Amino acid sequence: MELELRHLRTVCRLADTGSVSKAAASLGVSQPSLTAQLRRIETAVGGALFERGTHGVLPTPLGRHVLTRARAMLADMDELIGSSRRYTSGSGPLRLGSVRTVMFGEWLSRVEEALPAREISTQVDPSCAVLTELLAADVLDIVLLGRCDDAHAPPCPQGVREQTMVFPEPFAVALPADHRLADADEVALADLADDVWISPPAGKEDGDLAYLRDACEEAGFVPDFRYANLDTTEIEQLIGAGRGVSLCAPTVRDLPRTVVKPLTGQPLLWRRALRYRADTVDQQTVDAVHQAFVTTYRETITTNAAPRAWWPTHPETHPTIIDAARPASA
Secondary structure: OOOOHHHHHHHHHHHHHOOHHHHHHHHOOOHHHHHHHHHHHHHHHOOOOEEEEOOEEEEOHHHHHHHHHHHHHHHHHHHHHHHHHOOOOOOOOEEEEEOOOOOHHHHHHHHHHHOOOOOEEEEEOOOHHHHHHHHHOOOOOEEEEEEOOOOOOOOOOOOEEEEEEEEEEEOEEEEEOOOOOOOOOOEOHHHHOOOEEEOOOOOOOOOHHHHHHHHHHHOOOOOEEEOOOOOHHHHHHHHHOOOOEEEEOOOOOOOOOEEEEEEOOOOOEEEEEEEEEOOOOOHHHHHHHHHHHHHHHHHHHHHHHOOOOOOOOOHHHOOOEOOOOOOOOO
16 A cells, blocks of 8 residues: 555544544544554554554654654645645635534534635644644644633744634633532632542643643642543533533533532633634634634523523623724725
8 A cells, every 4th residue: 555645644643632533533534444544554654653552542663753754744745735825816715623612513604604605624623732733734724722821822833823812711610510519609729629630632732731730739739630531522421420520611511410610710711712824814704703703602601601600790700702803994
């Protein structure tokens, strides 16, 4: 078998997700199909590229060598495609990326309504770092991020701009319904020192764990992280089963056997932002994508957060929503 670019992308996605199941889901193939493809790739290069462990898959020395060369080749090919597109009419598909969010479907529908003449393709990944890398490689035009503070988040690469849509968005905490603090009006971070913390969704580390760890240490304890390499559904199930607690955005929907509480003093803040390539997308398009999101966000807050008993009495926990710039009237 001769290696093709799609095979290199498969190897890179396996490394980025650290999991055969997660890579298969993001590539839109079955796990057995991806496993069989990996075996064919390994036969072509002459050895194993990954080792399976308790926390997923890790590259072998040969795998690290192949990954280094594959990433360089893919970056060159993506740059070639991107630079060539600048000589065309610019009528190709708008390539949107997004972190996983309950708002994705409604947001995408609004983007399509705002840009009816534009074909839109999408790619979803749990990691802001992966999405930023895809943006830098000219695989995507615009990505929707929910990211932590500047000190921990993946920086903007050269040629990539960021436009904030929601900031600050104070994190809340999701607790099992029978948790000792389930009836509290609000929860201090220090009061969760003895709890198990469920890690964020699986994917390439993008600063969220380090951000939470630093905040917990500032509150006087080292968080006990467990249950790595999970997806959102698995995290929700573990909270409901009483296995631990987890940070959550105020937009989170009501979950079975789970309560959501504000954190005292808002020690952890999120930023919802767009990152985009100024050389492949114009500001008008960015603003249309921006406005589609904040409209969806307001509706989601009204539906999911506003009915919670503590929401009206804790205005300090409400996010600040920033509308897209409007053109000046003539």
